[in-house]
Amino acid sequence: MAGLSLRNVKKSYGAVEVIDDLNLDIESGEFLVLVGPSGCGKSTLLRMIAGLEEITDGTISIGGRVVNELPAARRELSMVFQSYALYPHMSVRKNLAFGLTNLKMPKDEIEKRVADAAQILQIEPLLERRPRQLSGGQKQRVAIGRAIVREPKLFLFDEPLSNLDAELRVQMRVELASLYKRLGTTMIYVTHDQIEAMTMATRIVVLNKGIIEQVGTPFELYNRPRNLFVAGFIGSPKINMLKGKATHAGAGSEIALDDFGTVVPGALPTADETITVCVRPEHLSFGSDGPFTATGEISLVEYLGSEIYAHVRMASGQILVVHASGRAQLRMGETATVSFDPAFAHYFDAQGQRVESGDGAVQ
Amino acid sequence: MNKFIRRNLPGYTFLFPWLIGFFALALGPILASLYLSFTRYDILTPPQWAGLENYEYMFTWDDRFWQSMKVTFTFVFLSVPAKLIFALGIAMALDKGIRGIGLYRAVYYLPSILGASIAVAILWRQVFEANGVINSILAIFGIAGPHWMGNPDYSLYTIVTLAVWQFGAPMLIFLAGLRAIPNDLYEAAEIDAASKTRKFFAITLPLLGPVIFFNLVLQTIDAFKIFTNAFVISGGNGAPADSLLFFTIYLYEEAFKYFRMGYASALAWVLLIVIALFTAIAFFSSRYWVYYENERD
Structure with a gap:
């Protein structure tokens, strides 16, 4: 488990500024949701934390250690992608074990971790299947499984439920919330769906055009929106x-x-x-x-x-x-x-x- | 009008010119050559039925047939993997999103367009001649290069090099295949601590499987059929010392130099069977190494 600190973080593509001088502290063990309309920079911010995107300026620290120069693999984090990003030619078991094999972990430890994750996510019967033989919800579970076997300090989720149908989304929301309760690991979750944000987050960050409009608990955001944008964005209808x-x-x-x-x-x-x-x-x-x-x-x-x-x-x-x-x-x-x-x-x-x-x- | 005809008439109308071409210009000669392969036929006199004589002679007496097999197989086994590896390497370099990629693609594809022409074969011959470009460059470093084309030890390799140089077509197909691999997978692998080599072997290669298979089959068939380059460079007779006696050159000699049409037809059918056999092996083996995303389970 680790906290995260973003100091004066900037990101621009040429003249286009996507993130502008962003400061944010995330407590260890928090479930922080980044929410905002399309193009507000939330996914870019998550990818910068992951190390998949370089930052233009500022510092990112995980667990007190500046990670600006560290490659994604050494930031001790896992990420669940919107597309699941499962390796299509590998079985579920190999998908789960891939990262651990790369870390040259002993075989019995890999097997134990895969079995544990499969048990937590109830995907044991699916271990020998390939991703194409899975439903959307099962794929999502495998993607989460791949993230948890690493036992990371930080979980990153990039709109993980957006490809699921409405019913499954509600179910996975509950499962993610109980997984968070069980693991207690710091989670950063990106979504454009404010219901996901309100139901799962311990704190929400509302982003708009690369700046933070408000940070607060779901209750604070709903009942004391700091500005017109937050008032309009949070709440449905x-x-x-x-x-x-x-x-x-x-x-x-x-x-x-x-x-x-x-x-x-x-x-x-x-x-x-x-x-x-x-x-x-x-x-x-x-x-x-x-x-x-x-x-x-x-x-x-x-x-x-x-x-x-x-x-x-x-x-x-x-x-x-x-x-x-x-x-x-x-x-x-x-x-x-x-x-x-x-x-x-x-x-x-x-x-x-x-x-x-x-x-x-x-x- | 019958419903089937009404529904399919436009399709067959468009197919018609090709169908005429196929039945009149291709299928006829194909079947004729099958018949002729069992005859003695010198064009001037009518074919005489010879049963399996041509095939028997080919496999039991004809040393040049075996020499042409050896040359052709060596060429296929050297040039196809080398060409595919080279094409994949260039495709990966071009896939990096560099500036002016369209120009590079066109430039790299150029040899493939020119490659089958006689002009390029002549150019290649001059590059590898005793006093050609290669030896002139070697001479700068004080190395006396051999007579590449005239020496049976090296001649085949010059043709292999020419074949590899014509990497444009497979390179373009590889490039399309690389573009089709979702970037998310590489990012997931990045987070999963995969090195560049691991990403290549664990993600790129398996997901390129169908494209590699396609290129392999096409290039193998092409390599077995090599003619123009070999004909021009070898002077049309497989010289030096039959080191460039490709199957098609031998077939050409038998057909159009010695007018043994029956025997040449038998050679053509053996080539067809060899190609079919290799293609079948490739298809059969593919189920063990080619992964298809949309395959039914």
């Missing part, structure tokens, strides 16, 4: 974003919104500027119970069984997504009243940075 204008009014602030009129969220340290009020679908409700209400027409109903996400077109033309219980009777084309409580909203200034009220009334 996406958070509702309402544009407004903030002004000071006595000891508090007033925000003029298109559909809900003037809302009073408490004292915000900002005035006379555009402000974005973000509300998650579960913090909007149907009915007139909340302090601020507005009416709109239901344009789409997404029925998910236990819950419903209704898309409501407001008078301003903006569409809000509202969460409702699965038993709610909602029909497309109906007029509905949407209620909104500013206490559960997030506020972002014109630069997209989070603003909070001094009296703590605003979440």
Whole structure:
């Protein structure tokens, strides 16, 4: 097990900067997920940690040792690839043993490790098969097996579940989480799927255009997004974003919104500027119970069984997504009243940075 | 119109010119040569049935037949592996993503286009002549080079060298094969602490199996059929001392110098059987060393 430290790490391809002066500390034993949209640099960052990609500037340390110049094989880490990268002409057993053979490990030790990994991942009956004879989920297990036989200090996962179907992805997510619990090894996991990030991570790093937008626990990211990008990226369906204008009014602030009129969220340290009020679908409700209400027409109903996400077109033309219980009777084309409580909203200034009220009334 | 005909008519229409060519110009002579191989035939008089006489003579009395076999087999066993190794080496060098790779590819492929021509064979002859380019270079270092073409000890090797120099076609196929190997596998091997040599033997070679097999079969067939280069360089008679008496040269001599068409036909059929046998061996052995990703289990 080892921690990892990235100091002023940069990566550029010619004039194109992919990672810009990145600093990050990963504790030993953490399950850290790098998440972000396509092209944000998350896979590049992982490959730089792995030693598959040279860094342009900065230092990478694993377990306190700078590894910039060390080849991938000597960084004591294992990596699971998105494509699985299993050697197609070798049996599962040989795939698992390949790395250990290269390290010239004694034969009985190799056999023991392969057997242990096969047992942990329940792939014992598959050991003599070739990769093409395996299903996607089995291939993924073998790829993980190949990583764990090395007993590395650090596991790297590059979007390992993206080639699996939805059901298998959920199952493998659970298996990976229990594997992490069992091994306790530091894991760095890249994904663009925020559900994977939220369900597995001890901490999440949200990357955007090569810079870190926020680092935090899944709870922190969901409940206290540092900026508009994180607020929009974390959470599904996406958070509702309402544009407004903030002004000071006595000891508090007033925000003029298109559909809900003037809302009073408490004292915000900002005035006379555009402000974005973000509300998650579960913090909007149907009915007139909340302090601020507005009416709109239901344009789409997404029925998910236990819950419903209704898309409501407001008078301003903006569409809000509202969460409702699965038993709610909602029909497309109906007029509905949407209620909104500013206490559960997030506020972002014109630069997209989070603003909070001094009296703590605003979440 | 019958459904089968309606569905396949366009296909057969496009095939038609080739089918005419095949039946009229290829299949006819092939079958005729099979018949002629059992006859005595000098073109001027009608063929006379001779049964197995030609084959019997070939295998029991004809020393030049055995000499031509020896020369041809030596050539095949030397030139094919050397050419494949050379072609793979160049393909790997070109696969590194160097600048101007298109130009290099064209330049390296050039000998293959020119290679079968008489002009290149003549050029080769001049390069290896007693006072040719090779010996002039050797002379700079004070080495008196032999008469490569005139010495039976060396003559075959000059033709082998020429064959290896024509590595363009297999090189292009190797290059396509190398490009098809996913880079992920090399990266996984990198993390798995595989050295460059290990990566080559454990990943590149096995995954190139189908391409190596394809090149091996094609080059072996080509090597057995070598004619133009050998004809020009040997002066058309396998000289010196029959050291360049390739099978096809011997066949040519029998057919067009001595007009023993029956015997030449028998020689042609023996060559066909030898090539078929080698191809069959290659196919049979391939199940033990060629890995196909899409093969059914």
